[in-house]
Amino acid sequence: MNFSNLTIQEVNHMYKEGQTTLNELSSKFFDRAKNVQDKYNAFITLDSDYYNNVVEDISEELGEDHSLAGIPAVLGDNICTKNLRTTCGSKIMENYISPFNAQVVDKLLEAGVIISGKGNIDEFGAGDSKGSSYYGHSKNPWNEKITPGNGAACAIASGTALFGLASDASGNLRQSAAYCGIAGLKPTYGRVSRYGLIDYAPSLDQIGILAKNARDIALVLACTAGKDSRDVTSLDNPVPKYINEIQGQLEGLKVGIVKNWEEAGSLENEVKKSFQKEIETLKEKGVKIIEVDIPSLFHSSTVTAIIGAVEAFSNLANFDGVRFGCRAESKHLHEMYIKTRTEGLGTYLKRFLTFGAMASSEKHFNSLFLTAQKMRTKIIKELQKTLEEVDMIATPTVPFQAPSLESSGKDEGITGSADVFTSAANLAGLPAISIPVNIDTSTPTGFQLMGRTFEEGTLLKVLHSLEINKNIQWPTV
Amino acid sequence: MTVSLEEIKKAAWDARLELTSREEEVLLEEVTQLFEKAATFIKNAEGIDPTFYPVSITSVMREDKIQPSLPVSKALSNAPDADDFCFHVPRIIEE
Amino acid sequence: MKFEPVIGLEIHVELLTNTKIFCGCSTTFGAEPNSQTCPVCLGLPGSRPVLNKRAVEFAIRAALALNCNIVDYTTFDRKNYFYADLPKGYQISQYFYPTGTNGYVDINVNGETKRIRIHQLHLEEDTGKLLHVGDILASPYSRVDFNRAGVPLVEIVTEPDIKNSEEARLFLQKLRTILLYTGISDCKMEEGSMRCDANISIMPKGSKTFGNKTELKNMNSFRSVQRGIEYEITRQSKILKSNQEVIPETRHWNESKGSTTAMRSKYLASDYRCFPDPNVIPLETDKDWIDQIREALPELPDEKQARFVKEYGLPEYDAEVLTSTKELADFYDETVTLFNEPKTVSNWFMGELMGLLNNEKVEITQCKVTPQNLANLLQLIDKGTISGKIAKNVFEEMFKDGKDPQAIVEEKGLIQISDTAELEKVVEEVVEANPGPVEDFKGGKKKALGFLVGQVMKTTKGKANPQMVNKILGDKLK
Numbered sequence A: 001m002n003f004s005n006l007t008i009q010e011v012n013h014m015y016k017e018g019q020t021t022l023n024e025l026s027s028k029f030f031d032r033a034k035n036v037q038d039k040y041n042a043f044i045t046l047d048s049d050y051y052n053n054v055v056e057d058i059s060e061e062l063g064e065d066h067s068l069a070g071i072p073a074v075l076g077d078n079i080c081t082k083n084l085r086t087t088c089g090s091k092i093m094e095n096y097i098s099p100f101n102a103q104v105v106d107k108l109l110e111a112g113v114i115i116s117g118k119g120n121i122d123e124f125g126a127g128d129s130k131g132s133s134y135y136g137h138s139k140n141p142w143n144e145k146i147t148p149g150n151g152a153a154c155a156i157a158s159g160t161a162l163f164g165l166a167s168d169a170s171g172n173l174r175q176s177a178a179y180c181g182i183a184g185l186k187p188t189y190g191r192v193s194r195y196g197l198i199d200y201a202p203s204l205d206q207i208g209i210l211a212k213n214a215r216d217i218a219l220v221l222a223c224t225a226g227k228d229s230r231d232v233t234s235l236d237n238p239v240p241k242y243i244n245e246i247q248g249q250l251e252g253l254k255v256g257i258v259k260n261w262e263e264a265g266s267l268e269n270e271v272k273k274s275f276q277k278e279i280e281t282l283k284e285k286g287v288k289i290i291e292v293d294i295p296s297l298f299h300s301s302t303v304t305a306i307i308g309a310v311e312a313f314s315n316l317a318n319f320d321g322v323r324f325g326c327r328a329e330s331k332h333l334h335e336m337y338i339k340t341r342t343e344g345l346g347t348y349l350k351r352f353l354t355f356g357a358m359a360s361s362e363k364h365f366n367s368l369f370l371t372a373q374k375m376r377t378k379i380i381k382e383l384q385k386t387l388e389e390v391d392m393i394a395t396p397t398v399p400f401q402a403p404s405l406e407s408s409g410k411d412e413g414i415t416g417s418a419d420v421f422t423s424a425a426n427l428a429g430l431p432a433i434s435i436p437v438n439i440d441t442s443t444p445t446g447f448q449l450m451g452r453t454f455e456e457g458t459l460l461k462v463l464h465s466l467e468i469n470k471n472i473q474w475p476t477v
Numbered sequence B: 001m002t003v004s005l006e007e008i009k010k011a012a013w014d015a016r017l018e019l020t021s022r023e024e025e026v027l028l029e030e031v032t033q034l035f036e037k038a039a040t041f042i043k044n045a046e047g048i049d050p051t052f053y054p055v056s057i058t059s060v061m062r063e064d065k066i067q068p069s070l071p072v073s074k075a076l077s078n079a080p081d082a083d084d085f086c087f088h089v090p091r092i093i094e095e
Numbered sequence C: 001m002k003f004e005p006v007i008g009l010e011i012h013v014e015l016l017t018n019t020k021i022f023c024g025c026s027t028t029f030g031a032e033p034n035s036q037t038c039p040v041c042l043g044l045p046g047s048r049p050v051l052n053k054r055a056v057e058f059a060i061r062a063a064l065a066l067n068c069n070i071v072d073y074t075t076f077d078r079k080n081y082f083y084a085d086l087p088k089g090y091q092i093s094q095y096f097y098p099t100g101t102n103g104y105v106d107i108n109v110n111g112e113t114k115r116i117r118i119h120q121l122h123l124e125e126d127t128g129k130l131l132h133v134g135d136i137l138a139s140p141y142s143r144v145d146f147n148r149a150g151v152p153l154v155e156i157v158t159e160p161d162i163k164n165s166e167e168a169r170l171f172l173q174k175l176r177t178i179l180l181y182t183g184i185s186d187c188k189m190e191e192g193s194m195r196c197d198a199n200i201s202i203m204p205k206g207s208k209t210f211g212n213k214t215e216l217k218n219m220n221s222f223r224s225v226q227r228g229i230e231y232e233i234t235r236q237s238k239i240l241k242s243n244q245e246v247i248p249e250t251r252h253w254n255e256s257k258g259s260t261t262a263m264r265s266k267y268l269a270s271d272y273r274c275f276p277d278p279n280v281i282p283l284e285t286d287k288d289w290i291d292q293i294r295e296a297l298p299e300l301p302d303e304k305q306a307r308f309v310k311e312y313g314l315p316e317y318d319a320e321v322l323t324s325t326k327e328l329a330d331f332y333d334e335t336v337t338l339f340n341e342p343k344t345v346s347n348w349f350m351g352e353l354m355g356l357l358n359n360e361k362v363e364i365t366q367c368k369v370t371p372q373n374l375a376n377l378l379q380l381i382d383k384g385t386i387s388g389k390i391a392k393n394v395f396e397e398m399f400k401d402g403k404d405p406q407a408i409v410e411e412k413g414l415i416q417i418s419d420t421a422e423l424e425k426v427v428e429e430v431v432e433a434n435p436g437p438v439e440d441f442k443g444g445k446k447k448a449l450g451f452l453v454g455q456v457m458k459t460t461k462g463k464a465n466p467q468m469v470n471k472i473l474g475d476k477l478k
Helices: A007-019 A022-038 A048-057 A103-110 A151-157 A172-182 A212-226 A270-283 A297-315 A331-344 A347-359 A364-389 A422-426 A456-467 B005-014 B021-040 C054-064 C165-182 C222-241 C285-295 C301-312 C316-322 C326-338 C342-358 C371-382 C388-399 C404-410 C420-433 C435-442 C448-460 C466-476
Strands: A044-046 A072-076 A114-119 A162-168 A184-185 A206-211 A255-257 A288-292 A392-396 A432-435 A447-450 B089-091 C003-014 C075-078 C090-093 C100-111 C112-125 C130-134 C139-147 C152-158 C192-205 C214-219 C251-256 C257-261
Touching: A007 A022, A007 A103, A007 A212, A022 A048, A022 A072, A022 A114, A022 A151, A022 A364, A022 C435, A044 A151, A044 A297, A048 A072, A048 A114, A048 C326, A103 A172, A103 A212, A114 A151, A151 C054, A162 A172, A162 A212, A172 A184, A172 A206, A172 A432, A172 A447, A172 A456, A172 C222, A184 A212, A206 A212, A206 C165, A212 A456, A212 C090, A255 A270, A255 A364, A255 C192, A270 A288, A270 A432, A270 A447, A270 A456, A288 A364, A288 A447, A288 C388, A297 A347, A297 A364, A297 B021, A297 C075, A347 A364, A347 B005, A347 B021, A347 C448, A364 A392, A364 B021, A364 C192, A392 A456, A422 C342, A422 C371, A432 C112, A447 A456, B005 B021, B005 C251, C003 C222, C054 C090, C054 C100, C054 C112, C054 C152, C054 C165, C090 C112, C100 C165, C112 C165, C165 C192, C165 C222, C214 C222, C222 C251, C301 C326, C301 C342, C316 C342, C326 C371, C342 C371, C342 C388, C371 C388, C388 C404, C420 C466, C435 C448
Parallel strands: A072 A114, A072 A162, A255 A288, A255 A392, C214 C251
Antiparallel strands: A044 A114, A162 A206, A184 A206, A184 A432, A392 A447, A432 A447, B089 C139, C003 C152, C003 C192, C075 C090, C100 C112, C112 C152, C130 C139, C192 C214, C251 C257
């Protein structure tokens, strides 16, 4: 069985034709996951008991078209699972077992998905994909010296899961997709319930989908999207048959290129070239490329950092060693808080939260936090106006290729330089997709498209059109 | 906009954290840079309403119907320190 | 130097919803610790708050009853601080746009109406409860119960219009009455469903500048609010008289010591960094909904009192007493519709009914007498079936076991004797048996008549019709 190239459609075909059974496929995938774990540290938790229970509970018909039954998947470790610990990549949550499943987990289990394990993440999903997890760095299966972003992307690129769900608050999911040569969709804010997502910035964070192709993302999105009464920010817009929406020609589609995109800080030549190449391909397919002006776009990563840090300061205040998580013993309540949080949280997160406390303090509330929220309005308006003119906005996903793991020994900045192009979609709640490019060169990168709210289908259509004829040699394990 | 080391210490305290002096230095540098960046747009933001929510819907509420609570043992199951009914916290009164 | 106190109150009132403000846990008081908790009210990671519609409705209802303007757009904001009873590290409250603003409550101070302005009323969530093991000072640890965490509260903030502890008490009583009328809370100070903090400062009489204020907490009854305020006024006066400054601070009322002490802590939050909670989207209260709530408001104490004066011709005092609770006023209203002599009914309420309720410590809601039975009793007096004196005994029976007065009267043979022949016979006997007093009366001692009437009543066990006895005796002794 060639794991690396498998897609949901192919596994369904194998089930249908009797080429494999649930038991065979699931045990092979789990064995492979263990190997990949040894090599790349993609997972925080791989639990064979949990895995076997999930497999045993599958009662769905296998091999149906568009079915997710019997399909192995990985979850970012800030998505709550009953009976399987959820660590958020943090020491403070080392042994935390949530009493409830995230809404997306219930939906996946109901569909018969095999949850193979919990993928490594930056602590609480905050950081710029260079790895700030208490559970160590993951390595990129294309090149062990560079970061894969999050562990879920690593698991998919190394063929241990067919898709993954992970959080995206400033671009982490899309950046991970770009680094690993897979696709990553951050849906519209409210498209997928955040109930059970341990987010650090509730106005920015959204659960997204990582997979190798548009078909797979379409199936997973159709399964996980929709209104959830437990998350008031989830919206009840109808969930289309995304699988049908990905078909069709791109002719007539209008794609905007930001006027001064080349001025983005730390833009690498390789990234620039592959972006231009992708634009050429779109032109060949009849897409109209239009230059657009989004003057405030380059402020979005700073604005996102300020809003994200303030929300995180507040949102992670419940990690206080009282009701759950680790506690550092101390005789006095507040000393216990300080000791617990200081020992339980990582250095990046501590700086980030401290910055959040500062940006929301009386002295800086107006000049930093409120100003950032006002800039957010400005950025949203500029994007909305642009999206009246064009169907989507194209940028590179990340201005550079996956950073080397050695360089991540350095202190990460609280404004991630990787977020330059990705964070605007989080500020505005717009859907955005990272399309893999340069996969043949073994230093993959990403091509990002940002679309109108609830037009995930159109983004997937472009992804689908661009992936045809790409014969990818996935890394072998 | 400038920032001092004292301010960083105070903010860390308010977040119930203790930074090492190395972390304080790094953060001071980062914050100084960030302030410089923020200074470039602070004027642009004047007269604009802030956006705290990325969705425009309002007024989603639920009916006042009782849902089952967690069993007490489950509610306490993740607690670092508890008895059969309550969570325990260290002393609240200061010396 | 004479000082003038300036007092503002902050009152927290728990709402009588079935469930908490952001989750479906029950709000029943007195349940086993932590048995009414869930991921939302425990602040477990990944949980999300969903606003309880009835909590909003109750807050609007209370704000309308306090004559407030109702906000049309509001957010639910995070007030960030760390404490053991606060599960999320922030309390969700309406910091930026309170439900109600610019209201008022009128109180009666020595017969004069005084208006206490309401600055605002906002909706928020309650905290958990700390249970101290033994003495709080010696205890090495505390236990935490989160049953109360997330119970909906309204906080009512007055303007500094209150001048002394008596006004504070009158205001609190009036506020409690109004809120009880609206049914949004049971307002039990002893169970903590109504709590009061006071902001107190004093300034030289006639001054326009307020002095430094202290915030007084931990007053658990109307009485301790009064005592605490008095203590604080005296304390501050002493400080100013000795030319020192009052330190603006939070102070703790100690009921057993009868004094206040400063609550100082290096951990007290000074900056709450309030901002709208992105997990609780904004609320737009549409006009129709507010109108509906307004229309469903019951008649409030002031309106009811005015109606009782105007429609029933009652004295202000009676009307005020009768409207002191909605249940009493409803009882009265219903009795009057069954027996249309408002003043007579009022006398019975003010005398007999309230006397017995107070003596027996029974709430009007538990009273066994029904408006119908009371009206029946009054009719029996009216028809002359029983005397007013007998009626009082009958009423006591009714109060004890809830029986119909007619049945009691028949059972005990208490029907009034109004038969002239029968009464004449008794009068004759009494006149014969008491020659002395008869002579006295004839000799001009009018008082002696009372004695003779008493003797007739005694012989008839109180059943003789007193007016008739008077007439017959008078005729006889002419």
